[in-house]
Amino acid sequence: MSVFEVGPFRIPAGELRHDRLTATMSASGQIVGVPVSIMHGAEPGPVLLVTGATHGTEITGTRTLLKLIERIDPARLRGTLISVPVTNPLAFDRATYASPEDGIHMGMPCYWPSDPAGSPTLRIGAQIRKLFDVATHYIDLHNNAEPAVPMSMEFADECSSPEVREVQRAMAEAFGVTPVLMTDPKDGTAERVGSVEGQPAAAASAHGIPGLMVELLDEHGHQGYEAGVRGVLNVMSKLGMLADPVVPQLIERLHGSFTYHGVLTSLESGVLFPVCEPGTVVEQGSVVAHIVGMDGSVVEEVKMPVTGFVWAFLTTAPGGGSFAVPEGHAIGFVAAAGA
Ligand SMILES: [Zn+2]
Structure with a gap:
C-alpha cells in the first residue's frame, strides 16, 4: 500500500506518526500547532478523522484519542485513522470554551469556508480543513458536564445524499450511545445555544463526509473516555477498518427514536x-x-x-x-x- 500523504505528513503503510500542523502565531511569536496522530493501516480502507477538544474545555475527546491510539495495532488496521486530540489549542491551553484571541469556538463554521487569512481560530480551521479533504468519515467528540448521559447527534437534514445519511446512521448505531436526530427547533433555541447547521459534523455531512457528533461525559474516571474509546472502535469495526465485532456500550442506550x-x-x-x-x-x-x-x-x-x-x-x-x-x-x- 502506498504512503499516505496529507499536508506536511507522509506516513508509510503500517505506521503511526505523531506530528503537528502549524496553524498560527501568537503575539509574542510562539508557534501554535495542532497535534495530529496518523495511523496508516497495512491494508487500504476508509480514512476516519476524529477530533477532540473542538471546545477547549471538553477534554473527554482528548482523553479518548490519547487512549484509543494505543488500542490499535497498525498492522491490523484497514485504512487510516487521523486523530486530532486537541482541535483548538488556543482554547485548550487556557481551559476556555472558545479562543480568547477572537471569541470563536470551533463548533462554529471554521472549515467550510476555510479562511487561512482569517483570525487565529479560523487559521486553525483552515489547517485542519486539509485533514477533512482526505477524510471519508468523521467523528467529533464533545462532552457535557454531569449530570448528563452520553448521546450522539445525527444531522440528517444536512447530509449531501441519502448514501451519506445512511452511513451517518450506521456510525451512530455502531458508536452505541443514544442517538438524537438534530434539527434546529423553531423557538429561538438556535439563537441561544447555537445552531445545529454550523457544527463540524453537520458541515462535513453536507460536504459528502458522513459525520457524527458525540457528547460524552466529563467524568474523570473511566466512563467518560472509555465510552469514547469503545464508540470509536465500534465505528471502525462497522466501517471495516478493524476485524473486531461491534460491542454494546458501557452505559445502556435508549431504544426508539x-x-x-x-x-x-x-x-x-x-x-x-x-x-x-x-x-x-x-x-x-x-x-x-x-x-x-x-x-x-x-x-x-x-x-x-x-x-x-x-x-x-x-x-x-x-x-x-x-x-x-x-x-x-x-x-x-x-x-x-x-x-
Ligand atoms: Zn462541545
Missing part, C-alpha cells in the same frame, strides 16, 4: 437542583428540576415540555459557570420521543 426538542428554561432565578436522572424517559409535564431560592424554598418546578429525556443540565457558561441560574436561563437539553 428521539428528536432534539430544544432547551429547558428557568423562569425564576436561584440554584438549579436536577430532580430527574438524565437519559431516563419521562412524561410531558413531569418535574425535572427545581429552582431553589435563597430561603431554601422551591421557587419553580421546571417541567418537561414533551415526553422524552434530558441529556444534560447546563451550567451558566459553556464549559464553566455553575448551577446558579438567572431568570430565563437555558438549563438543560431535551430530546423528544418519536420522530
Whole structure:
C-alpha cells in the first residue's frame, strides 16, 4: 500500500506518526500547532478523522484519542485513522470554551469556508480543513458536564445524499450511545445555544463526509473516555477498518427514536437542583428540576415540555459557570420521543 500523504505528513503503510500542523502565531511569536496522530493501516480502507477538544474545555475527546491510539495495532488496521486530540489549542491551553484571541469556538463554521487569512481560530480551521479533504468519515467528540448521559447527534437534514445519511446512521448505531436526530427547533433555541447547521459534523455531512457528533461525559474516571474509546472502535469495526465485532456500550442506550426538542428554561432565578436522572424517559409535564431560592424554598418546578429525556443540565457558561441560574436561563437539553 502506498504512503499516505496529507499536508506536511507522509506516513508509510503500517505506521503511526505523531506530528503537528502549524496553524498560527501568537503575539509574542510562539508557534501554535495542532497535534495530529496518523495511523496508516497495512491494508487500504476508509480514512476516519476524529477530533477532540473542538471546545477547549471538553477534554473527554482528548482523553479518548490519547487512549484509543494505543488500542490499535497498525498492522491490523484497514485504512487510516487521523486523530486530532486537541482541535483548538488556543482554547485548550487556557481551559476556555472558545479562543480568547477572537471569541470563536470551533463548533462554529471554521472549515467550510476555510479562511487561512482569517483570525487565529479560523487559521486553525483552515489547517485542519486539509485533514477533512482526505477524510471519508468523521467523528467529533464533545462532552457535557454531569449530570448528563452520553448521546450522539445525527444531522440528517444536512447530509449531501441519502448514501451519506445512511452511513451517518450506521456510525451512530455502531458508536452505541443514544442517538438524537438534530434539527434546529423553531423557538429561538438556535439563537441561544447555537445552531445545529454550523457544527463540524453537520458541515462535513453536507460536504459528502458522513459525520457524527458525540457528547460524552466529563467524568474523570473511566466512563467518560472509555465510552469514547469503545464508540470509536465500534465505528471502525462497522466501517471495516478493524476485524473486531461491534460491542454494546458501557452505559445502556435508549431504544426508539428521539428528536432534539430544544432547551429547558428557568423562569425564576436561584440554584438549579436536577430532580430527574438524565437519559431516563419521562412524561410531558413531569418535574425535572427545581429552582431553589435563597430561603431554601422551591421557587419553580421546571417541567418537561414533551415526553422524552434530558441529556444534560447546563451550567451558566459553556464549559464553566455553575448551577446558579438567572431568570430565563437555558438549563438543560431535551430530546423528544418519536420522530
Ligand atoms: Zn462541545
